[in-house]
Amino acid sequence: MYDVTVIGAGVIGCAIARELARYRASVCVLEKSEDVCTGTSKANSAIVHGGFDAESGTKKAEMNVRGNAMMTKISQELDIPFKRNGALVLCFSESERSGLETLCARGVKNGVEGLRILSGDEARQMEPNLSDAVCAALYCPSSGIVCPFELTLGFAENAADNGVEFRFESGVTAIARTASGYRLETDTGAVETRAVVNAAGVCADLVHDLALPHAFSITPRAGEYCLCDKSVGGLVSKTIFQMPSERGKGVLVTPTVHGNLLLGPTASDVEDRAFTATTAQGLGDVLQTAALSVKQVPARQIITSFSGLRAHGDTGDFVLGESAPGFFEAACIESPGLTSAPAIGAYMAQLVAETLGLEENADFNPIRHGVVRLNDLSPAARAAKIRENPLYGSIVCRCETVSEGEIVDSIRRTLGATTLDGVKRRTRAGMGRCQAGFCTPRVLDILARELQVPVTAVRKNARGSEVLVGKTQKGGAAL
Amino acid sequence: MKKDLVIIGGGPAGLAAAEAAVLAGARDVLLLERDVRLGGILNQCIHNGFGLHTFKEELTGPEYAARFEARVRALSIEYKLGAMVLSIAPDRTVTVVSREDGLYTIEAGAIILAMGCRERSRGALNIPGFRPAGVFSAGTAQRLVNMEGYMPGREVVILGSGDIGLIMARRMTLEGAKVRVVAELQPYSGGLKRNIVQCLDDYGIPLKLSHTVTEIHGRERVTGVTISAVDKNFKPIPGSEEFYSCDTLLLSVGLIPENELSTGAGVQLSRVTNGPVVNESLETSVPGIFACGNVLHVHDLVDYVSEEAAAAGRAAAAYLAQGERAAGKAIAVKPAGGVRYTVPSTIRPDAMPDALTVRFRVDNIYKNRFVSVYFGEERVQHRKKTVLAPGEMEQIVLKKADLTDAAFDTITICTEVE
Numbered sequence: 001m002y003d004v005t006v007i008g009a010g011v012i013g014c015a016i017a018r019e020l021a022r023y024r025a026s027v028c029v030l031e032k033s034e035d036v037c038t039g040t041s042k043a044n045s046a047i048v049h050g051g052f053d054a055e056s057g058t059k060k061a062e063m064n065v066r067g068n069a070m071m072t073k074i075s076q077e078l079d080i081p082f083k084r085n086g087a088l089v090l091c092f093s094e095s096e097r098s099g100l101e102t103l104c105a106r107g108v109k110n111g112v113e114g115l116r117i118l119s120g121d122e123a124r125q126m127e128p129n130l131s132d133a134v135c136a137a138l139y140c141p142s143s144g145i146v147c148p149f150e151l152t153l154g155f156a157e158n159a160a161d162n163g164v165e166f167r168f169e170s171g172v173t174a175i176a177r178t179a180s181g182y183r184l185e186t187d188t189g190a191v192e193t194r195a196v197v198n199a200a201g202v203c204a205d206l207v208h209d210l211a212l213p214h215a216f217s218i219t220p221r222a223g224e225y226c227l228c229d230k231s232v233g234g235l236v237s238k239t240i241f242q243m244p245s246e247r248g249k250g251v252l253v254t255p256t257v258h259g260n261l262l263l264g265p266t267a268s269d270v271e272d273r274a275f276t277a278t279t280a281q282g283l284g285d286v287l288q289t290a291a292l293s294v295k296q297v298p299a300r301q302i303i304t305s306f307s308g309l310r311a312h313g314d315t316g317d318f319v320l321g322e323s324a325p326g327f328f329e330a331a332c333i334e335s336p337g338l339t340s341a342p343a344i345g346a347y348m349a350q351l352v353a354e355t356l357g358l359e360e361n362a363d364f365n366p367i368r369h370g371v372v373r374l375n376d377l378s379p380a381a382r383a384a385k386i387r388e389n390p391l392y393g394s395i396v397c398r399c400e401t402v403s404e405g406e407i408v409d410s411i412r413r414t415l416g417a418t419t420l421d422g423v424k425r426r427t428r429a430g431m432g433r434c435q436a437g438f439c440t441p442r443v444l445d446i447l448a449r450e451l452q453v454p455v456t457a458v459r460k461n462a463r464g465s466e467v468l469v470g471k472t473q474k475g476g477a478a479l
Numbered sequence: 480m481k482k483d484l485v486i487i488g489g490g491p492a493g494l495a496a497a498e499a500a501v502l503a504g505a506r507d508v509l510l511l512e513r514d515v516r517l518g519g520i521l522n523q524c525i526h527n528g529f530g531l532h533t534f535k536e537e538l539t540g541p542e543y544a545a546r547f548e549a550r551v552r553a554l555s556i557e558y559k560l561g562a563m564v565l566s567i568a569p570d571r572t573v574t575v576v577s578r579e580d581g582l583y584t585i586e587a588g589a590i591i592l593a594m595g596c597r598e599r600s601r602g603a604l605n606i607p608g609f610r611p612a613g614v615f616s617a618g619t620a621q622r623l624v625n626m627e628g629y630m631p632g633r634e635v636v637i638l639g640s641g642d643i644g645l646i647m648a649r650r651m652t653l654e655g656a657k658v659r660v661v662a663e664l665q666p667y668s669g670g671l672k673r674n675i676v677q678c679l680d681d682y683g684i685p686l687k688l689s690h691t692v693t694e695i696h697g698r699e700r701v702t703g704v705t706i707s708a709v710d711k712n713f714k715p716i717p718g719s720e721e722f723y724s725c726d727t728l729l730l731s732v733g734l735i736p737e738n739e740l741s742t743g744a745g746v747q748l749s750r751v752t753n754g755p756v757v758n759e760s761l762e763t764s765v766p767g768i769f770a771c772g773n774v775l776h777v778h779d780l781v782d783y784v785s786e787e788a789a790a791a792g793r794a795a796a797a798y799l800a801q802g803e804r805a806a807g808k809a810i811a812v813k814p815a816g817g818v819r820y821t822v823p824s825t826i827r828p829d830a831m832p833d834a835l836t837v838r839f840r841v842d843n844i845y846k847n848r849f850v851s852v853y854f855g856e857e858r859v860q861h862r863k864k865t866v867l868a869p870g871e872m873e874q875i876v877l878k879k880a881d882l883t884d885a886a887f888d889t890i891t892i893c894t895e896v897e
Contacts (some may be wrong), residue, residue, distance in 0.1 A: 006759055224818075277608050280715075304602030305602060308843065383581050386576065390579070434598070437618065466697035470629070473655065474628060
């Protein structure tokens with residue numbers, strides 16, 4: 001019997017779990033996938049939005065501004081890359097200018113600081129590669145970029161280090177009310193709990209409907225992206241938006257916190273809640289629309305493309321609260337969900353704690369140490385790390401210079417990686433320009449060795465994604 | 480640490496460069512290899528056909544590499560394995576990391592770049608669809624099969640008819656996999672003719688020219704691909720889509736010289752080859768830094784890599800002996816009329832050997848054309864070729880005697896109809 005069971009190990013579920021760890025309570029996170037951060041949290045713009053976009057008075061606006069403000073401290077506590085690089089919203093015609101002013105006024109009302117409208121020339125002075133068609137721009141200095149994998153992993157690992165239990169490949173199939181709370185049937189057995197927190201992302205309405213009468217519907221809204229090589233990561237230094245529309249914030253051009261350049265997303269509604277395929281149309285639209293913002297879109301420098309699903313709800317706003325006694329929900333979390341995650345985590349945990357009468361946990365340790373990245377260290381610190389553990393001197397991923405030491409750390413640490421994608425999200429091995437061409441065989445070997453499984457059992461991600469299908473006729477005796 | 484000559488990469492280029500440099504008088508040479516053995520990509524090329532020019536016999540990749548390794552050992556050339564170069568500064572300070580030696584720097588008198596190339600990935604092609612397991616670059620699959628002993632799949636579609644793709648079509652077939660089709664975007668194959676015959680035709684594997692993969696199916700594992708015909712602008716033709724069920728897609732869609740280190744050193748790159756711009760000594764825009772092999776431009780035969788690398792090794796030895804040469808007259812070598820690029824792109828007659836090989840590739844399939852060389856306006860070579868193909872590197876030889884005291888500033892290499 002748990003006090004609280006969180007459904008979903010995306011950034012919202014993990015943030016809630018981490019904040020619940022501040023209380024004396026037994027907490028469990030149920031995740032249908034094999035790892036944390038496998039849904040919307042892994043495929044988004046990775047932006048910490050300023051907060052001028054959401055209508056004033058909405059939970060979106062409130063959580064956005066609050067989450068943005070919390071991000072500095074959170075990134076320090078959880079040891080994750082975060083940078084306040086600022087953002088510009090571009091306007092291409094004088095007739096759109098009033099829209100920019102509306103946005104600015106809304107931002108001021110929402111509590112966003114430092115907003116200012118620039119002329120086209122001022123904007124180009126700030127960002128020389130902006131298109132000549134830009135006639136004005138809204139500048140938001142508090143906007144930032146973050147690594148969404150690390151943010152989610154940071155919350156999750158810190159939660160686990162403070163006693164939260166994670167169960168993977170445990171999708172919830174049925175929910176029943178019991179005398180003392182709820183009984184959840186999952187792929188790996190039943191779970192009894194006093195309270196439930198539904199943080200099931202793009203499936204949160206389906207989870208809601210397992211327990212309660214239908215209240216809201218979520219439409220998966222696909223967003224396709226192109227990621228470019230680090231050689232063009234400096235095309236812009238700020239996040240470049242176009243004027244938002246009712247379909248969302250439009251296609252952006254932004255550096256990532258790791259120095260790549262990200263273009264996207266599109267916005268198209270799909271029916272299938274797992275439809276993360278890219279399309280020729282979508283990828284074409286990304287490049288075409290991005291070309292409005294900057295002088296030259298580096299299409300030849302694309303190293304990968306991907307698609308993520310926004311949990312677009314028919315509620316128009318985040319659903320945050322207690323929907324039935326002991327049944328809490330953080331649902332319809334589309335943009336600015338990533339930004340809002342720290343605030344949603346704190347808000348939901350406090351709500352649950354007050355309702356259940358949980359006591360504070362004086363032993364809670366908010367500090368998490370991420371994988372030590374050789375690339376981030378000074379030469380002296382790097383040399384010292386290799387002396388301490390020679391595996392840090394053996395480079396496995398050439399493009400991102402990731403060492404065997406980092407990969408082993410990613411597997412052995414709290415909630416360690418069990419798949420190629422798990423290693424990739426924790427270390428960046430395979431995320432560079434060769435897209436895992438060189439490091440795949442080595443990482444497969446390291447995973448098999450560390451997990452003590454045959455190489456043929458190592459997966460890319462979910463069940464059924466085994467990378468190798470068997471041995472050759474001579475069965476590994478080639479060399 | 481100080482070294483006269485640091486060679487980065489212990490594949491065929493690095494090995495041949497090291498040998499030639501030492502034979503030409505270089506001392507205190509260090510060869511750095513990031514993998515756990517010398518030989519580079521040859522180690523996974525267990526098919527034969529290597530060394531026909533160099534040794535007049537057919538060797539496998541590992542055999543070819545072993546011969547050069549033996550020479551390097553016989554000359555007692557120092558090499559380090561598992562040694563990854565992290566950066567090269569313009570002043571030729573090389574930063575290296577390895578398990579044994581940790582992080583250290585080397586001040587090099589001269590450097591030879593021999594890092595080879597990498598394969599273009601699915602991402603670079605922006606092929607739409609899901610991102611399941613089962614999409615491999617052909618070279619990765621080759622390593623898995625030939626060195627690790629594992630099968631990446633059982634039912635295979637190959638995109639791209641570069642040599643590695645062709646070789647892997649045969650290799651996968653011999654291992655019991657079914658290779659359903661090889662699709663090629665271009666109206667011609669980018670691979671060697673002999674590989675098309677020996678790897679596809681002999682096994683009845685169809686090659687679909689002017690076709691490409693337009694969608695990848697399958698969520699966890701590849702379940703199939705859609706292949707479409709393309710028009711002459713390489714745009715998929717609607718209505719031509721054909722579904723091929725498979726569990727594996729191998730990509731052999733081009734090689735990219737791996738020049739991130741070179742760029743960091745300030746070496747100027749060619750937009751055509753993606754390799755350094757070099758002179759007759761295979762010296763880059765940064766004095767004392769030389770380049771050879773696939774990091775310079777992608778080769779199709781290792782014999783030519785060895786030959787070119789030896790020239791780079793000799794040039795580096797001469798540089799170390801004589802220091803930076805006073806810049807004498809430089810003649811530009813220009814590609815024209817169907818020739819995409821030349822290596823080198825400038826020649827200083829003072830510094831060139833008695834006979835200099837200029838390598839180049841054409842931009843399309845040409846039949847019964849002439850390869851011509853012009854000194855200024857004057858045509859000095861005119862040689863008929865029955866077939867010229869982008870997949871086959873061509874070469875011409877220039878004599879020092881013809882270029883000394885030249886009155887012209889440009890040498891043009893082109894194809895001509897007559």
